[in-house]
Amino acid sequence: MGYRRNYYRYSSRTRPAQKQEHALGSWANPYPAGPFDPANIDKITVYHSQARYRGTTELIAYRKDRLPQAYRNDYGDFLREVKWEPHHEQYLRSFNENKLERINDKLFKSAIPKASFEQIKENYVLFERFSRYTD
Numbered sequence: 105m106g107y108r109r110n111y112y113r114y115s116s117r118t119r120p121a122q123k124q125e126h127a128l129g130s131w132a133n134p135y136p137a138g139p140f141d142p143a144n145i146d147k148i149t150v151y152h153s154q155a156r157y158r159g160t161t162e163l164i165a166y167r168k169d170r171l172p173q174a175y176r177n178d179y180g181d182f183l184r185e186v187k188w189e190p191h192h193e194q195y196l197r198s199f200n201e202n203k204l205e206r207i208n209d210k211l212f213k214s215a216i217p218k219a220s221f222e223q224i225k226e227n228y229v230l231f232e233r234f235s236r237y238t239d
Contacts, residue, residue, distance in 0.1 A: 129210035137212060140219035142227040146170050148216060150230065151195040159236040163195065165228035172231065180236045188230055193221040 126132035147170070151163040163186070166172060176182040196216070203214035216224075 131211060134204050134211040134213050137215040137218060140215040140223070142167060148228060149199060150192055151199060159234060162233045163192065163230060164233060165224065165230050168227060168229055171229060181234060183231055183233045186230050186232045188225045192230065196221065196224065
């Protein structure tokens with residue numbers, strides 16, 4: 105067919121995307137976060153890391169009245185209590201800063217970033233969970 109020039113490269117068919125308005129309570133426009141209340145949140149994921157052929161490591165903060173049983177099995181999986189360290193505050197903030205919560209089919213921004221680290225340390229106990237299961 106030979107050489108043919110692209111005549112439609114700068115045509116009026118291409119126009120910039122228009123900004124859409126999303127409904128309040130949707131994924132793109134969640135309701136603002138309310139005050140932090142530990143009674144409403146049973147557990148908070150502080151850190152999550154998954155590496156192929158290694159396994160999954162998580163730091164999870166459980167509310168003091170809902171503590172899980174620590175365990176260890178033959179596969180190398182375990183759940184154990186660890187102490188709060190100063191660097192856990194950065195883990196907590198970075199993991200939960202854009203988190204959304206669904207309440208009655210409406211999305212809200214998470215109230216976890218509003219809570220102080222001292223308040224979370226006072227109401228939650230930190231556990232480390234490791235699962236060797238990969239594929």
